[in-house]
Amino acid sequence: MDLIAAVADGTDLSRAKAGEVVDSVFGAIIDALKKKEEVRLVGFGTFVAATRKASTGRNPRTGEEMEIPESTTVRFKAGKGLKDSVG
Numbered sequence: 001m002d003l004i005a006a007v008a009d010g011t012d013l014s015r016a017k018a019g020e021v022v023d024s025v026f027g028a029i030i031d032a033l034k035k036k037e038e039v040r041l042v043g044f045g046t047f048v049a050a051t052r053k054a055s056t057g058r059n060p061r062t063g064e065e066m067e068i069p070e071s072t073t074v075r076f077k078a079g080k081g082l083k084d085s086v087g
Contacts, residue, residue, distance in 0.1 A: 004019045004022050005018075007022055034049075041079070042079070042081075043080070043082070044078075045076055046077045047074060050073055052070060054068060
């Protein structure tokens with residue numbers, strides 16, 4: 001599915017303007033997550049930046065122990081409206 005085309009078809013916006021809108025929305029979500037802020041889209045879901053602690057793992061090829069550094073990831077929790085629509 002082409003999100004920009006779907007937005008353009010669902011509104012009276014041109015594809016170029018719909019592309020700007022979609023890029024702006026995603027940019028706002030990314031900026032908020034960089035600041036460790038939660039992003040709620042009512043009825044759709046919540047995005048949150050989460051930190052994974054450093055841990056020890058094993059190299060699957062050699063079996064050798066290795067340190068896995070701390071990292072930041074994005075988690076998404078579907079909202080009730082989305083769950084009800086899909087399931």
